[in-house]
Amino acid sequence: MTVFSENRPAAPVYRWEPDYAVGVEEIDREHQWLFALAEGMHQAMLAGKGRDALQALLTELVDYTGSHFSHEEGLMERSGYPDLRVHRRQHEDLRARVREMQDRASSGEVTMTIEVMQFFIAWLKQHTSTSDRPIGEHLKATGQLPCRG
Numbered sequence: 001m002t003v004f005s006e007n008r009p010a011a012p013v014y015r016w017e018p019d020y021a022v023g024v025e026e027i028d029r030e031h032q033w034l035f036a037l038a039e040g041m042h043q044a045m046l047a048g049k050g051r052d053a054l055q056a057l058l059t060e061l062v063d064y065t066g067s068h069f070s071h072e073e074g075l076m077e078r079s080g081y082p083d084l085r086v087h088r089r090q091h092e093d094l095r096a097r098v099r100e101m102q103d104r105a106s107s108g109e110v111t112m113t114i115e116v117m118q119f120f121i122a123w124l125k126q127h128t129s130t131s132d133r134p135i136g137e138h139l140k141a142t143g144q145l146p147c148r149g
Helices: 025-046 050-079 084-106 112-141
Strands: none
Touching (some): 050 084, 050 112, 084 112
């Protein structure tokens, strides 16, 4: 009996947990999608297709984080979030890092897949639980939480 079957994906490793919630339903849903992207890459790596999936993951990451960051920054702007500049800089730093990774992956760098996974999941966990959580707290404290839709 084998533990891993090529016909069945392994149990998810990179999944969103309630501990990562920031308290803004839309933002939490968007964060869940980012965790799903990471898990998709993990499953591709387990199937031996990580390198093939890397460029697509990085492209989707650039596209999705662009819209997610715009949404998040819009909420911060409208609510007068005091740390908007610092938060926006964190988003810009991630965008720059992902573009750099895209360039390196395009050049055929072999070790990129594992590095991207480690970097992305560490950034995502840290950012959602330490940088994004205060946004939800601010919106709640100021009575500006978006209505559930």
